[in-house]
Amino acid sequence: MQGLVAYGTYVPYWRLDRQRIAEGLLTPAGRGTRAVASYDEDTTTMGVEAARVALAAAPEGVRPHALYFATSAPAYADKTNATAIHAALGLDRAGFAADMAGAVRSAFAAVGAALDGSRPTLVVLSDTRTGLPGGADESGGGDAAAALLFGEGPVLAEVIGGADASEEFLERWRLPGDDHSRVWEERFGETAYVPLAEQVWTEALKSAGITPDAVDHLAVCGVHSRAARRFVAGAGVRSEALRDDLTAVIGNSGAAHLGILLAGVLDQAAPGDTVAILQIADGAVCLLLRVTDAITGYRERRETAHTLAAQIASGRTDLAYPTFLTWKGQLHREPPRRPDPTSPAAPPSLRHEAWKFGFTGSRCVNCGTRHLPPARVCISCGAVDQMVPERLADAAGRIATFTVDRLAFSLSPPVVAVVVDFDGGGRIRCEMTDVDPATVAIGDRVEMTFRKISTANGIHNYFWKARPAQGES
């Protein structure tokens, strides 16, 4: 049976301090922060970033043959979003990428399918969660992504038990196209959910042949925090085994939260520890895992900047509430007197898929010069069609020159534009994101990140931007 061999998370750069909501709407004081996807991010781009972190630490030779993408906020309907993630990761065309989209519970559908499958599978969980201004979903939600790679190899945590329960009732729902979800009275959800959580908890422990006090880490997520709190209070685990659900710092990241909490536990757990993950959403699901010795080597192999704690700690908390509302589509601002962004055309986007999504340029086999975008005629030696593809998505570089464009259209002006010279050759002029414009300087180290450049005419224009290099000093 295959198991979890790598994982990664992505917590976006921005945090909204809940106090900003209170100040803006003159409501009672808020506490803590929530993670916010930037104006150029959606569930697809965040999923790509989490998956890159997971794949960077994947065991030698393990490449996903299947990719399942779970989210409650798909960027497109009637079109698979997982294929964009698949392309951005530069995975082989011979593979299966599909969405399990619609609800927070979809996350466990993806994990379950991967565990039941027989080929290396990458599960990408990504979500953006918000609601109407002033509501609990707005302040309590969070945006984040996680990726879990299942396959043969040194498994980081073995499944030792689990249980599922399904129930149909109206506790939380949203009509397609609506910008916010609706919820029934909170006490009703609590009454309905707690028995479901208790049922899967009891069955899961029984399936593993353990008692609650044998559990070293219990993490609970889902759609109903009040029900979760009441379940946890009666779960019977040792108090030191209760794991923080992180909602105070990043909010509840919906479908992603399962992966976020599991990653947080695995970042800390010792070999031999028993881990319980329980999700409350349209029923309940519980998974019991035992951490293996492989976790030690895995943690040593990973970049420090890739740990969940580092990602949470590097967030920027000065996001203004009106900016948050603008990004979430709740505040319509006067645009500049400039044309709308143009949308990409389908045929050139397909012809250039490896470039647009995979950031794959070309290298001249005659003289070694790199070309971004890929070219047929070498800029240095003039050789024609003597190129091999070269993916530079994970290359780092330095800023050769830059500017701050205050005229260009953006949901978050001004646009920072940089010319990047990559280590080992190659240059691109592109936007820079997740950076304070005042701090950009020639020579700064940058890396690439997959983003949504714009959305126009019903088309999301995905491409890569530069961002400050993570984990480099």
Added chain:
Amino acid sequence: MASSGIRDRVAIVGMGCTNFGEHWDKGADDLLVDAATAAFDSAGVTKDDIDAFWLGTMGSGISGLTLSRPLRLDYKPVTRLENMCATGSEAFRNACYAVASGAIDVAMAIGVEKLKDGGFSGLVVSSPPSDGTGAELTAPALFSLLAPAYSNKYGVDPDEMKEVLTRIAWKNHYNGARNPRAQFRREVAKETIACSPIMAGQLGIFDCSGVSDGSAAAVIVRAEDAHRYTDKPIYVKGLSFIAGPAQGAVSNDYDFTTFPEIVRAAEDAYRQAGIDDPRAELAMAEVHDCFTPTELVIYEDLGFAERGFGWKEALAGTFDLDGELPVNPDGGLKAFGHPIGASGLRMLFECWLQLRQEAPPERTIKSIAAGRKLALTHNLGGSPGECVSFVSVVGSEPAA
């Protein structure tokens, strides 16, 4: 480079240029009729005397009909062409070659742009369908990339750099204030320029050329026929046009402190014209100051200043109206305005006025009276790293 050129084989015998600016009351048709008519009158010809037309416009019309329809031309050949901001100059270059070849006796080069009907701020260019991966930066942003690179390379402090850029804008406004055809006809205080709202990088609104409507035209004949039309023809000494390999966008070698396309075009044009020392030999230059850092880099690329010293020359006033080598005595793109297709011909129009000593006294340059007889025009299209460039040299006397 093997272009042997057409030195002194053709001459301009008439020119016309509309006022540049916001012509809410005129369309491209009207501007073309105004410029063409002025050029016909200047040369003492009628439209029927012109054998072929070259029309430059980036986006104010397609095909030769854009000109033949408003002028009601009598079944004449009209070539419509585009080469970004060098469009007007390209119309001129191609018309000159047609006359030099002997295929055409009398040609007109005319350029027009009607930008103010678009309703947007700044320049808007429509592009063919794409994969969406090109960074959609505005023109000021693209050219503002020059400033930090130049500062960094030559150790010019950013505040000093701002002073240099401000000085260039101030000079061009000073000149434009002495030009009744210019879009902006008033001097602007340096403090106003320096404190204007930032568009991109270090560039404020006063560092950017004017978005305007306008048209300009020239009548071109073989040099031996020129005196039939005027006592003071302006001879074409050299014409060069370069489309670069766009190397700077992909190659780490390009450092954003020069335009190799300008350097190559200048070398070619100087060789054709027999110029060894442009700073000493030229009476004036009309250069493509689309943004102030562009003009700074142009000084060095055209050989008017040593590498890394253009900024000091700018501050010293070398290129002022009364300086050693006046640059943009008509106000340049900055103050005269920049209707794309017309700009190259507008530059020639100033050379035409100055070399013939017909410029208004308040902006007459001293170098002509001092005996210099050559003038240069220069255009640039695209952005640092990937552009096209044009350089011409014209003169008031044929070589002895």
